[in-house]
Amino acid sequence: xxxxxxxxxxxxxxxxxxxxxxxxxxxxxxxxxxxxxxxxxxxxxxxxxxxxxxxxxxxxxxxxxxxxxxxxxxxxxxxxxxxxxxxxxxxxxxxxxxxxxxxxxxxxxxxxxxxxxxxxxxxxxxxxxxxxxxxxxxxxxxxxxxxxxxxxxxxxxxxxxxxxxxxxxxxxxxxxxxxxxxxxxxxxxxxxxxxxxxxxxxxxxxxxxxxxxxxxxxxxxxxxxxxxxxxxxxxxxxxxxxxxxxxxxxxxxxxxxxxxxxxxxxxxxxxxxxxxxxxxxxxxxxxxxxxxxxxxxxxxxxxxxxxxxxxxxxxxxxxxxxxxxxxxxxxxxxxxxxxxxxxxxxxxxxxxxxxxxxxxxxxxxxxxxxxxxxxxxxxxxxxxxxxxxxxxxxxxxxxxxxxxxxxxxxxxxxxxxxxxxxxxxxxxxxxxxxxxxxxxxxxxxxxxxxxxxxxxxxxxxxxxxxxxxxxxxxxxxxxxxxxxxxxxxxxxxxxxxxxxxxxxxxxxxxxxxxxxxxxxxxxxxxxxxxxxxxxxxxxxxxxxxxxxxxxxxxxxxxxxxxxxxxxxxxxxxxxxxxxxxxxxx
Amino acid sequence: xxxxxxxxxxxxxxxxxxxxxxxxxxxxxxxxxxxxxxxxxxxxxxxxxxxxxxxxxxxxxxxxxxxxxxxxxxxxxxxxxxxxxxxxxxxxxxxxxxxxxxxxxxxxxxxxxxxxxxxxxxxxxxxxxxxxxxxxxxxxxxxxxxxxxxxxxxxxxxxxxxxxxxxxxxxxxxxxxxxxxxxxxxxxxxxxxxxxxxxxxxxxxxxxxxxxxxxxxxxxxxxxxxxxxxxxxxxxxxxxxxxxxxxxxxxxxxxxxxxxxxxxxxxxxxxxxxxxxxxxxxxxxxxxxxxxxxxxxxxxxxxxxxxxxxxxxxxxxxxxxxxxxxxxxxxxxxxxxxxxxxxxxxxxxxxxxxxxxxxxxxx
Numbered sequence: 001x002x003x004x005x006x007x008x009x010x011x012x013x014x015x016x017x018x019x020x021x022x023x024x025x026x027x028x029x030x031x032x033x034x035x036x037x038x039x040x041x042x043x044x045x046x047x048x049x050x051x052x053x054x055x056x057x058x059x060x061x062x063x064x065x066x067x068x069x070x071x072x073x074x075x076x077x078x079x080x081x082x083x084x085x086x087x088x089x090x091x092x093x094x095x096x097x098x099x100x101x102x103x104x105x106x107x108x109x110x111x112x113x114x115x116x117x118x119x120x121x122x123x124x125x126x127x128x129x130x131x132x133x134x135x136x137x138x139x140x141x142x143x144x145x146x147x148x149x150x151x152x153x154x155x156x157x158x159x160x161x162x163x164x165x166x167x168x169x170x171x172x173x174x175x176x177x178x179x180x181x182x183x184x185x186x187x188x189x190x191x192x193x194x195x196x197x198x199x200x201x202x203x204x205x206x207x208x209x210x211x212x213x214x215x216x217x218x219x220x221x222x223x224x225x226x227x228x229x230x231x232x233x234x235x236x237x238x239x240x241x242x243x244x245x246x247x248x249x250x251x252x253x254x255x256x257x258x259x260x261x262x263x264x265x266x267x268x269x270x271x272x273x274x275x276x277x278x279x280x281x282x283x284x285x286x287x288x289x290x291x292x293x294x295x296x297x298x299x300x301x302x303x304x305x306x307x308x309x310x311x312x313x314x315x316x317x318x319x320x321x322x323x324x325x326x327x328x329x330x331x332x333x334x335x336x337x338x339x340x341x342x343x344x345x346x347x348x349x350x351x352x353x354x355x356x357x358x359x360x361x362x363x364x365x366x367x368x369x370x371x372x373x374x375x376x377x378x379x380x381x382x383x384x385x386x387x388x389x390x391x392x393x394x395x396x397x398x399x400x401x402x403x404x405x406x407x408x409x410x411x412x413x414x415x416x417x418x419x420x421x422x423x424x425x426x427x428x429x430x431x432x433x434x435x436x437x438x439x440x441x442x443x444x445x446x447x448x449x450x451x452x453x454x455x456x457x458x459x460x461x462x463x464x465x466x467x468x469x470x471x472x473x474x475x476x477x478x479x480x481x482x483x484x485x486x487x488x489x490x491x492x493x494x495x496x497x498x499x500x501x502x503x504x505x506x507x508x509x510x511x512x513x514x515x516x517x518x519x520x521x522x523x524x525x526x527x528x529x530x531x532x533x534x535x536x537x538x539x540x541x542x543x544x545x546x547x548x549x550x551x552x553x554x555x556x557x558x559x560x561x562x563x564x565x566x567x568x569x570x571x572x573x574x575x576x577x578x579x580x581x582x583x584x585x
Numbered sequence: 586x587x588x589x590x591x592x593x594x595x596x597x598x599x600x601x602x603x604x605x606x607x608x609x610x611x612x613x614x615x616x617x618x619x620x621x622x623x624x625x626x627x628x629x630x631x632x633x634x635x636x637x638x639x640x641x642x643x644x645x646x647x648x649x650x651x652x653x654x655x656x657x658x659x660x661x662x663x664x665x666x667x668x669x670x671x672x673x674x675x676x677x678x679x680x681x682x683x684x685x686x687x688x689x690x691x692x693x694x695x696x697x698x699x700x701x702x703x704x705x706x707x708x709x710x711x712x713x714x715x716x717x718x719x720x721x722x723x724x725x726x727x728x729x730x731x732x733x734x735x736x737x738x739x740x741x742x743x744x745x746x747x748x749x750x751x752x753x754x755x756x757x758x759x760x761x762x763x764x765x766x767x768x769x770x771x772x773x774x775x776x777x778x779x780x781x782x783x784x785x786x787x788x789x790x791x792x793x794x795x796x797x798x799x800x801x802x803x804x805x806x807x808x809x810x811x812x813x814x815x816x817x818x819x820x821x822x823x824x825x826x827x828x829x830x831x832x833x834x835x836x837x838x839x840x841x842x843x844x845x846x847x848x849x850x851x852x853x854x855x856x857x858x859x860x861x862x863x864x865x866x867x868x869x870x871x872x873x874x875x876x877x878x879x880x881x882x883x884x885x886x887x888x889x890x891x892x893x894x895x896x897x898x899x900x901x902x903x904x905x906x907x908x909x910x911x912x913x914x915x916x917x918x919x920x921x922x923x924x925x926x927x928x929x930x931x932x933x934x935x936x937x938x939x940x941x942x943x944x945x946x947x948x
Binding site: 496 | 668
């Protein structure tokens with residue numbers, strides 16, 4: 001019997017009760033000012049964050065709320081008086097809710113089948129691969145494939161089923177396409193949660209006499225509910241922000257806010273209308289973001305167990321139920337695979353549905369007329385990649401390791417552009433940098449800046465997560481062995497956060513290759529993007545070259561992901577820390 | 586290199602607590618560690634022992650007081666200028682470096698030649714029994730192996746002092762006992778001054794030359810394990826080191842030959858010449874469970890009590906015995922030959938006078 005009377009956590013002697021936050025804050029200021037490198041870095045970062053995140057949003061608000069120097073709500077009222085716009089608002093919410101519902105269901109089916117039915121590794125790999133495809137493709141790949149399959153001259157609707165004059169455009173096709181595109185987010189969110197449920201907890205319920213269905217209903221499902229809510233909100237936000245899919249599939253009868261704002265600006269040259277519409281989009285986006293960040297994320301159950309329980313097999317699914325579950329998942333996987341095969345097939349035949357002769361002509365177009373777009377995209381992605389990677393680990397390092405005033409504010413502000421729908425960011429940039437003093441629209445610089453500040457937060461988060469996993473004692477150990485702080489930073493800290501650098505870099509590159517919603521407002525005669533070319537081809541019904549471009553993007557992205565995960569794997573073998581997914585978050 | 590001592594002189598450390606304001610983690614601690622001595626700071630969590638160790642290492646700066654390593658005042662020096670070896674509770678191995686590079690790290694900082702590094706690292710790895718592990722990475726090692734790498738990394742730079750922050754607490758019980766033997770032997774072989782922090786009194790007693798018990802930011806008693814066990818200076822130490830019956834007695838007489846007290850209705854003469862007590866005063870006394878003898882109730886002298894519970898542990902049996910209103914802990918060794926008593930049974934307890942210690946009066 002050890003430690004008699006060893007009162008754990010003896011109260012320390014109190015000095016003054018309210019020596020407090022103010023003193024701590026002052027100390028922060030003093031410390032920051034004493035370190036010139038830190039204060040300069042912080043100032044420069046704030047200048048950049050102010051210019052490329054806060055300033056455009058202020059401009060957007062000003063366009064919305066200020067008219068002739070006065071505050072006004074007239075612009076907003078005008079939007080809601082237009083039945084078309086009002087319809088777009090409700091349509092956006094309806095679509096997002098449905099995508100959230102369907103995508104979460106599908107994601108849950110996938111996650112449950114993958115981790116709760118004792119599948120072999122090979123099956124899980126197949127499910128993983130099928131769900132990875134839509135995640136890393138340009139956001140409208142599924143939409144294009146949907147048109148190819150079910151469009152007016154679609155492979156399935158027209159040629160196989162022989163339906164003439166079938167209209168695919170509208171809510172259902174958009175819902176279908178967005179669900180397939182975004183359900184992997186739900187899958188990735190739910191998988192670790194379901195996997196973390198200790199089978200011993202389920203065993204306990206069995207031992208108390210529950211049936212399998214009852215265990216699922218009373219134990220497994222309730223433990224997953226916060227995850228389901230989170231997945232729903234993530235999908236809701238993704239659908240709300242999605243621009244490309246509705247532009248291709250929604251058609252005239254189902255307007256949604258992002259496309260409406262785009263058409264207002266590019267079709268009617270009504271900058272104000274576009275700005276106000278995108279501002280309207282901000283409201284639900286913000287609500288969802290706040291719910292997700294401050295409500296759902298705090299509701300996760302931590303399965304309270306002393307030690308990891310004895311290994312036990314998961315018995316929650318009856319043997320007969322396994323095959324239907326797996327079958328359903330494979331059906332979806334087959335559908336996704338079919339879409340990608342179809343995309344490739346379209347790119348190598350003369351005209352899908354009319355002339356199925358093999359040809360390279362679409363790729364010839366891509367590498368001649370389309371070379372400009374490829375060239376521009378690669379330059380922009382190539383420039384954004386190192387900048388974004390650097391910016392990511394810099395902000396991440398400061399936020400996680402340094403103490404300076406406004407640290408939390410910096411973390412929050414750095415996440416804003418990432419969390420907002422691309423349409424808002426694009427229009428805000430357009431508002432901000434179209435007029436003096438800063439005329440940047442039309443340059444490559446503005447597109448690079450947009451990507452860096454929009455897609456680096458993955459790198460920031462990865463850096464913060466890595467640094468939080470690195471115990472302070474590791475740096476102290478280096479110091480204790482005689483190394484100065486500079487040596488410690490160079491030989492210990494930098495190598496340990498290198499994986500975050502590569503992850504951040506990779507995400508910026510991939511998104512630069514595939515994104516469209518923000519940058520479609522920023523392209524110009526001088527600088528254009530592959531994704532914009534694909535959209536143009538879709539509107540002129542040049543399906544072959546749209547498909548060829550898409551295949552090209554998918555291939556480039558795959559190669560880059562393979563390279564980066566190869567790099568990450570090398571680092572993981574050496575370091576103990578790992579980054580679960582370079583697309584996570 | 587001959588060993589150097591450590592001297593801590595009136596050191597205090599305050600922290601700014603978000604809620605409580607300013608609190609003392611360590612308050613006016615003075616301590617001397619002799620060259621090549623193995624000293625343990627022992628205490629419950631939050632007592633300030635780790636903070637004290639981290640101040641010796643230079644990871645924390647004291648708010649007042651001075652710290653000397655050998656003759657050198659190191660109070661204002663950074664950790665990287667103190668030439669210390671530190672073994673962390675979680676080992677703090679560099680996850681991106683191999684075993685060899687982990688151990689070589691401190692030598693590389695000193696810009697030793699490659700040849701020297703290879704030779705010295707090889708020697709030290711041999712010393713801790715890790716030959717052949719050079720190219721492994723920390724995440725491929727077991728807890729005990731990681732512990733050895735941490736140790737090798739700390740001693741390879743030939744530090745002036747070795748500092749241990751609960752280094753064995755992440756190992757399982759058997760390995761812990763084994764490793765503490767190894768640690769102690771290595772420290773003796775290197776003849777290096779060591780300060781060791783733990784909350785495990787058995788570990789402290791097994792490994793140390795001397796123990797300093799800490800409580801609420803201060804050192805409450807220093808001495809060998811035996812000193813602390815035999816003559817605890819306070820209730821806290823008496824209860825923290827070993828098991829204890831803390832009883833109240835009345836002083837009947839005090840003189841040059843000892844103190845006569847009345848304990849549980851018995852007159853006992855305690856051979857304690859130093860106690861300053863007044864007749865009629867009540868004092869607290871410490872009676873260790875194993876000094877109390879248990880006999881059958883019909884065996885003559887002793888206080889009558891009844892067994893409340895019995896725990897049979899093989900080499901000993903532990904009883905709880907009700908005496909009047911109090912429950913006493915009693916340990917009886919070799920129960921196989923001497924027989925045991927069943928709960929409910931009446932027994933007689935006797936207290937040998939030399940097994941009883943008076944606690945100094947506390948305010």
